[in-house]
Amino acid sequence: MRTILFIPARYASSRYPGKPLATLRQKDGTTKSLIQMTWEAAQEIAGVDAIYVATDDDRIAEASRAFGAEVVMTSDACENGTARCADALRVLGETPDLVVNLQGDAPLTPPWFVEALIDRMANDPTVDVATPVLRCDAQTYENFTEDRRHGRVGGTTAVFDQDMKALYFSKEVLPFIDPDKRPDPIPVFHHVGVYAYRPEALASYIATPVTTLETLEGLEQLRFLVNGTPVACVEVEARGRLFWELNNPEDIPRIEGALARA
Template structure:
């Protein structure tokens, strides 16, 4: 089985300007992410996919294979597929590793892949238990509701499922809620199907592109991790990551 990883990376963030190139312990964030993925035992090749020549040049500086794609692509997953087509690769699984997850280690990605590739499901992804009411109520924290076989029933920015007649602050004492971590391991046919689909009303409402494929009946297999992870969207997130790494 051939597995490749593609890291989509853009300068489009409004909350954190030039996000992929911000400094984390002396290196641009995109380099930290690439170095982490480079430690994966199960990944055969890694690419960065970008629409910005500044990111392309930075990647050339630290030795990453980088593919320039159009700025007009509608989603990160469409960028992944376009980069895959340009790469000339013939993979069984394509892993979409977000370029703003500098704490996501190669070991965690390998754990996801080891659990996922032995299944018949379409996409593998990561989840972690939500511990605080603040995260449960935060729209930026994407939640996932699970079926019994650890596949996703739905993704939402709202707490799902709701517990009627109970204050929200008490929900975590009654049920486990899970945060979705934005890494996706696609069987290649699932990736091709994703980019062939139109944007759905559900996806548009929640602003979550994974719903496009989920509502066609595709199965997202969820692997739980207890690792400390922070997606970098703001300056505050960046400082938390820097402090964490400096104290390791």
């Protein structure tokens, strides 16, 4: 099964302009850009045949080539990472069996998160789109609730049915939990910003208009749900590692702390 991995990256983020080129301090005291850290994380994933940074920005392209990445220049009309992956596939002129979208703001993504998606889709031809979900531990749940208390739009939560098919994704913390009645384990699942698609699902996605829910939530995957394409949620385990995306400048200390403890 030929698998291509794209790291979609744009400079003009509304919440954090220039985010892919933001630098983070590493455990050894050196610094690396977010896009380089994500590219290096992608190198550790088994089962991937080719890795590309997909961007419309010359600054990101130049920085990516400097650390050794292959770059695909995409249209500046791509409204999100899924659309950028579809456009990158068009530019390459390839039709692989599987496309992986490793979003450039998640350098802490362990390789086994993505490998679980590849395995799921290799073993179940009925799955057209898959994404990982991670049960929140106490620290991650506190990160979510702290962001909401301070009015920050942080990570995304996922709600799914008994067959692990997504019911909804939200920037709110779902389901709601009474602070005085918080169960253990915590029934909140962090949606990991990684997707695996079959090329046909990508083609269908870009042929479908933008939907109201994805605009309101700012979550591209809701277009699949609104238009009846099931999204398989694949539960993964952190194995003792903290996972968090870089959504806001306030996330940098969280991620640098995780790197220091690694």
